[in-house]
Amino acid sequence: MEGFFQRYLSLYRSLITTLNELLSTYELSYSLWQVIFYIKNNGPSTLVDISNKYNVEKPTITRRVHRLEELQIVKQIPGKDRREKIIQLTELGEKIYLECRKKINDLENSVMEGIKKEEQKAAFHILPKIQENLLIREGNKSE
Incomplete structure (x- = not known):
């Protein structure tokens, strides 16, 4: 179907912009939200787990996690191996997840109206x- 990718990419850009505006209240972006969402839905996770899920290089995920640590949304917990960094949501992270999830659900419902x-x-x-x-x-x- 010719033009499918163009339509999808146009929607994608618009959606990411809208999500970034929605999340900016919490000093978040969609890329940071992806990390929060993954941890919330999969439990405490390694940087490798998260990078594999989103097909993103580990250093990119490391930078995102550092930013979320600065915002006190995630914290590191000890793993089996000292070198392995396991990340989990903090209490604040859980609270922010629920608030953002509600806003995102409202957005999803509004953009699906009439479909x-x-x-x-x-x-x-x-x-x-x-x-x-x-x-x-x-x-x-x-x-």
Whole structure:
């Protein structure tokens, strides 16, 4: 379907801008939110876990985690190995997660207004399949 990527990228940019504005109240950006969201949904996690999930280099995640530590949203806890950094949300981080999650839910509901539930579900299931196809394609390139 010609033009699909253009439409998607146009939506993506607009959505990220809107999310960044929404999160700015908490001195957060969408990239910082991704770390919070991952930890909230997966429990205490390593930097490697988070970087693998978002396909981002570990130093990038390290910088994000340092910023979240400065904001007292996450903290490091001891792991099995001294070199392994395990990150978890603080009480403040839990509170901020809940506040932001509500605002993001409200945003999701408002932008889905007028779109049938079946269409919403279809989009929800199609996007991860596209991502999976891209990952498979990248894997085939490296062989």
